[in-house]
Amino acid sequence: MGNKEEKLFMREFFRKAGKAIYDYNMIEEGEKILVGVSGGKDSLALLEVLALRARDPKKHYTVVAAHIAVENVVYETDHIYIQELCDRLGVELIVRTVNTEVKENSGKPACFVCSWNRRKALFEIAKEWGCTKLALGHHRDDAVESLLMSMMFNGTMASMPPKLAMFDGTFTLIRPFIYITNAETTQYAAYRNFRKQKKLCPHEHATNRDAVRRLLQEMETFSPHVRNNLFAAMKNIQQEYLP
Ligand SMILES: Nc1ncnc2c1ncn2[C@@H]1O[C@H](COP(=O)(O)OP(=O)(O)OP(=O)(O)O)[C@@H](O)[C@H]1O
Numbered sequence: 529m530g531n532k533e534e535k536l537f538m539r540e541f542f543r544k545a546g547k548a549i550y551d552y553n554m555i556e557e558g559e560k561i562l563v564g565v566s567g568g569k570d571s572l573a574l575l576e577v578l579a580l581r582a583r584d585p586k587k588h589y590t591v592v593a594a595h596i597a598v599e600n601v602v603y604e605t606d607h608i609y610i611q612e613l614c615d616r617l618g619v620e621l622i623v624r625t626v627n628t629e630v631k632e633n634s635g636k637p638a639c640f641v642c643s644w645n646r647r648k649a650l651f652e653i654a655k656e657w658g659c660t661k662l663a664l665g666h667h668r669d670d671a672v673e674s675l676l677m678s679m680m681f682n683g684t685m686a687s688m689p690p691k692l693a694m695f696d697g698t699f700t701l702i703r704p705f706i707y708i709t710n711a712e713t714t715q716y717a718a719y720r721n722f723r724k725q726k727k728l729c730p731h732e733h734a735t736n737r738d739a740v741r742r743l744l745q746e747m748e749t750f751s752p753h754v755r756n757n758l759f760a761a762m763k764n765i766q767q768e769y770l771p
Contacts, residue, residue, distance in 0.1 A: 534719050541716055544707045545577050552691045554702040555661065559589045561702075562659035564650050565610050565621075567595065567725045569717035570665030572613060574705060576720070578663060579617040592620050594653045596646045599627035609723055622657070624649050639735065654699065666703045669710040669744075672758045676740045687762055709755070 549555055563578055565571045579591045593614050595607050607623045614621040626645040628638060654662050666688050675687040690706040693699075705713065747754045 537715060537719065541708065541712060542577060542581070544712075545574075545704045546581070548690060548704050548707045549581075549702075552702070552706075554663075554691055554704055555587075555589050557588050559661055560657065560659045561589055561591050561661045561663050562650065562654045562657065563591055563593045563619075563663045564646075564665070565593045565595050566665070567607070567610055568665070569722055569725075570667060570705065570713045572610075572722050573713050573716045573720070574663060574665040575613065575619065576617065578704065579619050591617075592622065592657050592659060594622045594624070594650055596649045597623060597625045598642055598646065599625055622653050624653065651699070660698075661700050661702050663702050663704055665705060665713075667705040667708045667710055667713055668759050669755060671703075671706060671762075672755050673737055673740045673744065675758060675762060676743070677736050680740070681736055 555561060561578060563571065563575045565575050575591070575593055581587055582589055582591050593610070595610050597607060607621070611621050611623075626649050628642045628645060650662055653659075671688045675685070678684050678686045688703060688706075690703050692701045694701060744755065751757070
């Protein structure tokens, strides 16, 4: 690994992921963790961090990776690239293909159907491979965007929990990058020379998430701490000052 700056950055990046894992007790002794890998920077970084941590003899867990290809969405980073990373890390990769029959599910937006099908395939793989946890590459900025989306478009206050028990607690979703920012995963990807992934999706259009992203950028011109503060607000609810 390169220069001093990079070493310090990597140490801090791994520390933040480790702190989230510790704070929320995300990984337990002897567990097999399934990492959902899209080929984008966040999930490639997550796979690497979890696989490298698992090499520590004091950490008793194993990692399996899964990539869900979507039939009518072409990714410029294909699964061969993910396979090569998995080979280097000594991690098993499972690849499945799902299709997005948007018309048959009329009334539901394509992005919703696609993401639902991908998530379902990941749950199935987790079950088949005996994984009790599914790790996703969402980070702090994703959580902040989700909070605003939920408030603005649904009239609810909700976001992405770092740890979510599902199916009567038999299975848990974890987000070890919950303390890490988008800028940090971008920097990680640059240091590690990850190939940029381009999605060539026929359904890609201006989404609510894009709108919220732009809004947050504008809010940042008023205060550089806006994302940090919105994230902190989720852990600092003053119930008595709410209706
Ligand atoms: N095709 C896929 N196969 C496996 N896992 C996926 C796939 N798409 C998304 N995921 C998982 O869900 C997480 C969130 O998906 P989303 O599409 O919001 O990611 P993103 O913001 O583009 O991040 P990434 O850089 O990891 O693609 C990803 O980080 C990854 O863990």
